[in-house]
Amino acid sequence: MIRSHTGSYPSDTAFHIAILIPAILLCAFTLIYPALLALHTSLAGPGGTVSLNYYSRVVTDKLFLASLTRTIIFAAIAVFLEFVLGFAMALLMVMPLRGRSFFRTSLLVPWVLPPAVIGLAWRWIFYEDYGIVNDLILRMGIAESPIPFLRQPHWAFATVVFTDMWKTAPFVAIILLAGLSVIPQELYEAAAIDGAGRVRRFSLITLPMLTPYILTALLFRSVHTLGIFDLVWVLTGGGPSSSTEMLSLYITKQTFRFLNVGYGAALSVTMFVITIAVAVIFSFLSRRRF
Amino acid sequence: MLNFGKLLAFFLSAVLLFNDLGCGKQKEEGVTISFLDTEDKNGAWAEVIATFEAMNPGSKVRLIEGPASTDTRESQYATSLLARDSTYDLIYLDVVWVPKFSANGWLVPLDEYFPPALQEEFLPGDIQASTYAGHIWRIPIRSNGGMLYYRKDLLESANLEPPRTFEELVDISQKLQNPPDVWGFVFQGKQYEGLTCVFLEILRGFGGDVLSPDGRCVFDSPESVATLTWMRDAIFQERIVPEAVRTYEENESLVSFLSGKSIFMRNWPYAWKVCNEEGSEIGGKVGIIPMPHVPDQSSSSTSGGWGFGVSQFSRHKDEALKFAFHAARPESLKVFARKQGGAPSRKSLYKDSELVALFPHYPELYEVLIHAQPRPVHPRYAEMSDVLQRHVSAVLTDTETPEGAVREAAGEINEILARSS
Numbered sequence: 001m002i003r004s005h006t007g008s009y010p011s012d013t014a015f016h017i018a019i020l021i022p023a024i025l026l027c028a029f030t031l032i033y034p035a036l037l038a039l040h041t042s043l044a045g046p047g048g049t050v051s052l053n054y055y056s057r058v059v060t061d062k063l064f065l066a067s068l069t070r071t072i073i074f075a076a077i078a079v080f081l082e083f084v085l086g087f088a089m090a091l092l093m094v095m096p097l098r099g100r101s102f103f104r105t106s107l108l109v110p111w112v113l114p115p116a117v118i119g120l121a122w123r124w125i126f127y128e129d130y131g132i133v134n135d136l137i138l139r140m141g142i143a144e145s146p147i148p149f150l151r152q153p154h155w156a157f158a159t160v161v162f163t164d165m166w167k168t169a170p171f172v173a174i175i176l177l178a179g180l181s182v183i184p185q186e187l188y189e190a191a192a193i194d195g196a197g198r199v200r201r202f203s204l205i206t207l208p209m210l211t212p213y214i215l216t217a218l219l220f221r222s223v224h225t226l227g228i229f230d231l232v233w234v235l236t237g238g239g240p241s242s243s244t245e246m247l248s249l250y251i252t253k254q255t256f257r258f259l260n261v262g263y264g265a266a267l268s269v270t271m272f273v274i275t276i277a278v279a280v281i282f283s284f285l286s287r288r289r290f
Numbered sequence: 291m292l293n294f295g296k297l298l299a300f301f302l303s304a305v306l307l308f309n310d311l312g313c314g315k316q317k318e319e320g321v322t323i324s325f326l327d328t329e330d331k332n333g334a335w336a337e338v339i340a341t342f343e344a345m346n347p348g349s350k351v352r353l354i355e356g357p358a359s360t361d362t363r364e365s366q367y368a369t370s371l372l373a374r375d376s377t378y379d380l381i382y383l384d385v386v387w388v389p390k391f392s393a394n395g396w397l398v399p400l401d402e403y404f405p406p407a408l409q410e411e412f413l414p415g416d417i418q419a420s421t422y423a424g425h426i427w428r429i430p431i432r433s434n435g436g437m438l439y440y441r442k443d444l445l446e447s448a449n450l451e452p453p454r455t456f457e458e459l460v461d462i463s464q465k466l467q468n469p470p471d472v473w474g475f476v477f478q479g480k481q482y483e484g485l486t487c488v489f490l491e492i493l494r495g496f497g498g499d500v501l502s503p504d505g506r507c508v509f510d511s512p513e514s515v516a517t518l519t520w521m522r523d524a525i526f527q528e529r530i531v532p533e534a535v536r537t538y539e540e541n542e543s544l545v546s547f548l549s550g551k552s553i554f555m556r557n558w559p560y561a562w563k564v565c566n567e568e569g570s571e572i573g574g575k576v577g578i579i580p581m582p583h584v585p586d587q588s589s590s591s592t593s594g595g596w597g598f599g600v601s602q603f604s605r606h607k608d609e610a611l612k613f614a615f616h617a618a619r620p621e622s623l624k625v626f627a628r629k630q631g632g633a634p635s636r637k638s639l640y641k642d643s644e645l646v647a648l649f650p651h652y653p654e655l656y657e658v659l660i661h662a663q664p665r666p667v668h669p670r671y672a673e674m675s676d677v678l679q680r681h682v683s684a685v686l687t688d689t690e691t692p693e694g695a696v697r698e699a700a701g702e703i704n705e706i707l708a709r710s711s
Contacts, residue, residue, distance in 0.1 A: 148537070151537045152537075237359075237361075239481070239482070240480065240481060240537070241481040241680075241683060242481070242680075252365070256364075256365040256368045256369060256372075257361065257364065257365065257368075257672050258670070258672050258673050258676075259368065259372075259390055259394060259669075259672075260673075261372070
């Protein structure tokens with residue numbers, strides 16, 4: 001670190017705090033204040049008292065529990081698939097193949113596109129009557145009648161998983177690629193000399209060296225997937241028959257459609273706690289190992 | 291490795307990105323009245339706004355063209371009004387929003403400007419649905435109500451009278467249908483608001499209801515069970531309704547009816563124009579009648595429709611009200627009827643020679659709409675409808691018995707009532 005010797009500059013710590021102030025203020029307004037307001041709203045009882053009424057309703061709300069289960073199942077499946085696909089992509093990208101840089105760049109396109117745009121595009125692609133997927137399926141004779149991708153509950157759920165995977169597998173791939181590129185080649189060479197095959201080299205070198213990156217990718221993806229809103233909102237709107245109504249969509253419905261603002265706030269705080277818990281678990285896992 | 295600062299920065303940049311996407315507000319001179327509706331496809335709003343601006347120099351009206359989805363537009367209004375924001379001077383209200391929006395103090399009561407004598411000129415169902423807690427909150431513009439469309443040509447050639455009762459509907463369907471090519475009856479059976487509307491019509495035709503006039507839940511009744519049993523049996527026993535009806539909204543039912551794949555269809559007034567448009571296979575072969583009922587009860591039509599409420603947060607309430615009444619003039623309503631094909635909210639227009647020449651079914655339509663009944667008028671209606679949708683849908687997919695569905699739904703509606711008292 002380069003330091004001034006004139007002594008007219010403030011100390012490092014003070015300087016660091018000074019440059020952080022605008023960001024902290026911004027956070028205070030856009031994150032901390034709304035979060036505290038939500039907490040306050042969620043604790044409002046009759047006549048200005050503090051009450052846990054909304055929270056006791058959260059615990060007994062069958063629709064909330066169904067939505068929570070659905071969201072967790074969705075997150076588990078989606079993150080798993082994204083991870084597998086993203087890992088495969090990363091392994092492919094690290095290989096010295098022709099057109100690698102083109103491949104790397106084009107892979108990022110789904111990740112940088114806004115989720116609403118992606119939701120809309122895939123809704124058209126999966127549309128039952130004039131969507132291109134059904135058109136291909138019918139022409140190739142795979143199915144007799146169009147597949148109800150967005151109309152039938154199980155299909156709709158699968159479609160949401162697929163679209164989320166399509167969008168975010170590249171994100172996992174980029175993080176893992178960063179990890180793969182810092183593993184020293186010497187390790188592989190040494191292991192090869194010692195007679196380790198491809199599988200053993202992968203399990204003894206690649207995987208352990210990659211673990212922190214894997215945990216980072218999984219953390220980001222889990223937190224984000226638990227809170228998924230925009231993509232689902234545009235793709236299915238939570239339907240049909242609530243089959244894709246994730247937690248954030250349920251909260252939106254309670255707050256803005258039913259106008260249960262206090263209850264919606266209690267649901268948001270609950271969701272916040274769940275998400276933080278997931279983040280803490282990953283954080284704990286990564287600390288324990290390293 | 292994992293650090294919350296980074297996480298925070300990540301979210302913060304996401305927030306900033308989205309804030310940047312919001313467009314800046316335009317500044318305009320003079321008084322500008324704004325409201326939100328779906329895209330003005332056929333230019334009806336443009337014409338009505340142009341005549342208003344010509345008659346009131348200095349006043350401008352801005353239609354903010356929003357998404358086609360009613361739910362999304364409702365959320366847009368609700369978000370703005372929750373924040374006590376003055377973006378929308380007028381609120382173009384779906385009938386079912388009235389109790390909720392007024393109970394939240396977002397609407398101006400209009401009793402002073404919209405006295406009973408004037409209310410008399412509008413269809414009673416629209417006025418009923420615009421009234422909550424003893425005040426009137428909405429000026430009806432577009433009326434709406436469910437009815438039974440039928441294939442006149444098929445019934446006439448078989449020498450059959452249009453059905454008045456549910457039993458007759460089943461009989462005629464079974465005589466004339468030929469599934470899976472031609473089905474007897476289609477309606478809106480998907481789990482969404484449309485299902486509640488259809489269900490209420492059948493329920494009331496059976497003599498049942500959800501709330502009593504004094505606001506108690508009366509859903510746990512033999513009539514409710516009979517209604518659900520009839521709907522389930524129409525699919526699985528009598529087989530006059532295709533199973534696919536469970537995925538139908540208005541358009542899917544209309545497509546089935548238009549292509550000659552069904553004999554009877556429950557739908558809203560707009561379908562008449564589509565059925566008789568140029569190129570329609572069934573042009574001139576369609577009749578409308580009120581929904582069926584059981585012999586000792588009468589037909590019911592669920593009222594829908596749109597109208598103006600004035601926002602409590604508007605800075606130009608007087609101008610806003612002026613435009614709302616302008617849009618409700620007979621001349622303006624005729625523009626909407628001609629260009630949009632919707633049903634006008636004023637009774638006199640159903641005898642208007644110009645409109646009747648265009649829409650010869652107006653006398654029959656009047657008979658339907660004059661008996662239209664609102665959905666339960668309650669600030670928590672959206673939640674009740676959600677309950678009904680889930681349980682009716684479960685019966686239609688045969689995953690719940692009619693008895694069980696009625697018991698569960700009544701219990702949940704009672705919980706909602708208990709919470710809101």
